[in-house]
Amino acid sequence: MIEREERDEREARGERNAKNAGIDEVLARHRVVVCVGSGGVGKTTIAAALALVGALAGRRTMVLTIDPARRLAEALGAGELRPGGERIEPRRFEQAGLDPSATLWAGMLDQKSAWDEFIARHSPNPQVRDTILANPFYQNVSRSFAGSTEYMAIEELCRIEESGNFDLIVLDTPPSRHALDFLEAPRRLEDLFDRTLLSWLAGPASAGWSAWKAASRGARFVFERIEDATGIQALSEIASFFSAIESLVDGVTARSRKVRALLQDPSTAFVLVTGPDEQVLEDAEGLTERMQQLGVSLKGVVMNRLQVADGIEDPRRFVRQRGASSHDRLDDRVPDAGDDPLAPLMAALAAQGVAPAVVRWLRGTLEARIVQAAAQEVRREVFEAELPEGISLRVVPEQSRDVHDLAGLAAIARELSRADAC
Amino acid sequence: MSDAGLQFVVGKGGVGKSTLTAALGLEAASHGQRTLVAEIGRHGGLSRLFDAEDIVPGAPRVVAPHLTLLTLEGDEALAEYLRLVIPIKRLLSLVFASRFYSIFVAGAPGLKELMTVGKIWFEAERRMADGQPVWERMFVDAGASGHSLQYLQMPSAAATAFRSGLVHREATRVQQLLADPKRTCVHVVATPEEMPVTEACSIIERLRGDLHFPLGDLFVNRCRPPVPRGAAEAIEVLGRLPAEGEAERLRAAMTEAATDALEWDAVQQAAISRLEECTGLRAERVPLLVREEFGIDDARELVSMLAARRKPGFRPKLARSQRGNP
Numbered sequence: 001m002i003e004r005e006e007r008d009e010r011e012a013r014g015e016r017n018a019k020n021a022g023i024d025e026v027l028a029r030h031r032v033v034v035c036v037g038s039g040g041v042g043k044t045t046i047a048a049a050l051a052l053v054g055a056l057a058g059r060r061t062m063v064l065t066i067d068p069a070r071r072l073a074e075a076l077g078a079g080e081l082r083p084g085g086e087r088i089e090p091r092r093f094e095q096a097g098l099d100p101s102a103t104l105w106a107g108m109l110d111q112k113s114a115w116d117e118f119i120a121r122h123s124p125n126p127q128v129r130d131t132i133l134a135n136p137f138y139q140n141v142s143r144s145f146a147g148s149t150e151y152m153a154i155e156e157l158c159r160i161e162e163s164g165n166f167d168l169i170v171l172d173t174p175p176s177r178h179a180l181d182f183l184e185a186p187r188r189l190e191d192l193f194d195r196t197l198l199s200w201l202a203g204p205a206s207a208g209w210s211a212w213k214a215a216s217r218g219a220r221f222v223f224e225r226i227e228d229a230t231g232i233q234a235l236s237e238i239a240s241f242f243s244a245i246e247s248l249v250d251g252v253t254a255r256s257r258k259v260r261a262l263l264q265d266p267s268t269a270f271v272l273v274t275g276p277d278e279q280v281l282e283d284a285e286g287l288t289e290r291m292q293q294l295g296v297s298l299k300g301v302v303m304n305r306l307q308v309a310d311g312i313e314d315p316r317r318f319v320r321q322r323g324a325s326s327h328d329r330l331d332d333r334v335p336d337a338g339d340d341p342l343a344p345l346m347a348a349l350a351a352q353g354v355a356p357a358v359v360r361w362l363r364g365t366l367e368a369r370i371v372q373a374a375a376q377e378v379r380r381e382v383f384e385a386e387l388p389e390g391i392s393l394r395v396v397p398e399q400s401r402d403v404h405d406l407a408g409l410a411a412i413a414r415e416l417s418r419a420d421a422c
Numbered sequence: 423m424s425d426a427g428l429q430f431v432v433g434k435g436g437v438g439k440s441t442l443t444a445a446l447g448l449e450a451a452s453h454g455q456r457t458l459v460a461e462i463g464r465h466g467g468l469s470r471l472f473d474a475e476d477i478v479p480g481a482p483r484v485v486a487p488h489l490t491l492l493t494l495e496g497d498e499a500l501a502e503y504l505r506l507v508i509p510i511k512r513l514l515s516l517v518f519a520s521r522f523y524s525i526f527v528a529g530a531p532g533l534k535e536l537m538t539v540g541k542i543w544f545e546a547e548r549r550m551a552d553g554q555p556v557w558e559r560m561f562v563d564a565g566a567s568g569h570s571l572q573y574l575q576m577p578s579a580a581a582t583a584f585r586s587g588l589v590h591r592e593a594t595r596v597q598q599l600l601a602d603p604k605r606t607c608v609h610v611v612a613t614p615e616e617m618p619v620t621e622a623c624s625i626i627e628r629l630r631g632d633l634h635f636p637l638g639d640l641f642v643n644r645c646r647p648p649v650p651r652g653a654a655e656a657i658e659v660l661g662r663l664p665a666e667g668e669a670e671r672l673r674a675a676m677t678e679a680a681t682d683a684l685e686w687d688a689v690q691q692a693a694i695s696r697l698e699e700c701t702g703l704r705a706e707r708v709p710l711l712v713r714e715e716f717g718i719d720d721a722r723e724l725v726s727m728l729a730a731r732r733k734p735g736f737r738p739k740l741a742r743s744q745r746g747n748p
Contacts, residue, residue, distance in 0.1 A: 038435065039434065039435015309675060310675065311671035341668065345660075345665070345672055345676065349660065352659045352662075352663070354652070354655075354656045354659055355652055358651075358653055359656070361647070361683075362656060363676075365680045365683040366675060366676040366679040369679040369682075371712050372712055404616045
């Protein structure tokens with residue numbers, strides 16, 4: 001691409017992002033940035049790119065991911081990420097043409113070992129720890145308790161934050177159906193560790209259990225059915241698990257308060273990562289309301305992988321090769337042969353001996369891009385209009401290749417901080 | 423195309439599981455088969471596609487001829503299960519109101535997932551008065567949570583965790599259905615990109631390994647059209663064409679679009695070869711649909727593609743069972 005075109009393109013993008021020059025500021029003003037969003041929007045990549053922006057701005061940065069698929073490791077081009085994190089080697093910054101003095105660490109949370117560490121940390125003594133770790137119910141819990149990954153992520157975030165080793169920590173969160181599910185995790189864990197409930201449940205022989213059982217014949221009947229339904233053995237395992245974790249309650253509760261405090265701290269910012277498709281609009285609905293309920297604040301939105309068709313003013317004029325139902329909206333005006341802006345280009349290509357199939361393909365790539373870009377632009381506008389004041393929106397155009405290395409991340413980092421470049 | 427009555431669709435979030443599930447369901451229904459499409463969790467992609475966002479979990483809704491939609495929720499599935507175990511209404515409301523219930527639900531992880539899979543099993547086993555299955559085909563969108571396998575692994579986990587009692591027995595029965603290649607299969611969906619492929623590979627490894635699930639098809643969704651021979655040369659020709667004004671802008675835009683398409687083609691080919699190599703399966707390519715609004719039309723457009731995959735001589739089961747259709 002020649003230089004002038006690139007500059008034009010940059011200017012066009014700068015204009016698009018001009019009123020939202022805030023993501024850099026969000027990064028600069030906060031110590032913790034939590035990326036939330038539904039699955040498949042590129043959250044892991046954006047989290048890594050945000051961290052890279054921070055690191056390149058001279059801040060000691062850690063990006064923390066929870067994904068068991070080790071996607072961040074791939075995006076960063078590192079082999080394996082360890083739970084404690086590892087510094088991206090300066091050599092790799094150099095290879096990507098970046099400042100090698102940037103300090104960027106990447107860590108991955110291993111859900112199972114995080115739980116074990118969590119239990120070990122909060123157990124009053126090794127006996128309690130071993131009892132819990134050996135409990136079959138615990139082993140099942142730590143694998144499958146919904147929300148446990150989320151909680152462990154925040155817990156780990158807290159630990160790293162307390163270490164004071166980093167100026168900026170970017171947290172990638174597990175994929176969830178809804179962008180904000182993640183934030184409910186501390187409350188769910190607190191429910192599990194509620195002292196009154198725990199003492200009530202600790203052992204089928206416990207006062208609560210037998211009292212309830214003895215209260216009425218009806219209750220006894222219910223219990224018998226439930227015990228039969230679930231298996232007595234399992235219930236006693238659950239009971240012994242809960243009686244074992246009772247001694248952890250104080251530690252966990254104190255911890256949970258800190259975790260909540262960190263999420264609500266003014267130095268913590270939430271960034272929603274979203275895509276250009278319809279889920280975007282769904283995500284926008286009730287977003288602020290729920291965040292307010294949870295007492296946390298959304299500071300920025302990154303709309304990832306938007307198609308752009310720069311230099312195209314009236315998309316309707318271009319779309320000719322249409323499927324029966326492909327472009328319903330654009331279809332309401334079918335251009336006649338005389339009104340085909342691409343005709344001269346097509347004719348010129350044919351005159352140069354380019355095969356008709358290739359000419360059609362060339363045209364198809366441009367039309368596909370124009371249709372997608374036009375549709376996504378409409379969705380972006382609607383989304384932006386619904387965003388409350390003070391939340392910055394940053395658009396990251398679709399990359400022409402899969403992002404899987406530091407150089408690819410750097411390209412996205414440049415998009416994220418483009419306000420500086422303009 | 424699998425003849426299994428119960429077919430799951432799994433894959434990384436955002437790869438188009440819902441659209442594909444809907445397409446599979448519409449295709450089966452177009453042959454007159456009594457078809458159920460189900461999704462786990464409310465407000466998912468399927469109910470959005472069928473414009474049924476107000477659907478109540480556990481309450482089936484007819485969304486197209488021969489096609490019924492069902493959404494499943496852990497809380498609802500568990501409540502329904504307890505209604506079966508405890509048939510006395512007054513006692514039941516006592517249970518639901520009690521702290522025991524909230525602890526039982528919060529404190530028994532995996533139980534809701536188990537009940538959700540149990541409900542799927544229940545629907546798969548349901549018979550009409552004449553012994554015909556209520557659903558000839560079931561397609562389950564196993565959730566956008568990125569934890570599709572969480573549901574599928576639950577029966578075997580539960581059978582291990584609960585070593586006796588009803589849950590153990592039911593979990594074992596559900597597990598038997600899920601592991602039976604004549605009755606169940608699990609389709610895996612990816613897109614031709616690095617990370618969805620990695621996820622698909624690890625899902626398939628687990629399905630073959632500790633989970634022992636019969637594999638269905640491997641779909642690669644959103645495949646871009648093939649690049650014709652001579653494309654790279656044509657882009658060079660395009661660059662040499664004299665142009666100015668609007669023509670120049672169009673030429674630049676077309677060059678960029680075509681160059682990107684070439685690069686994506688390389689990414690796509692590499693991703694598909696890696697996927698086929700690591701799984702040993704042939705990837706079924708599903709085309710990228712370019713349109714302004716995504717919706718049920720996407721799924722409908724895929725139906726004919728899926729129909730073409732039916733084995734020659736395939737006869738829908740309905741031909742035999744139509745008389746029993748209520």
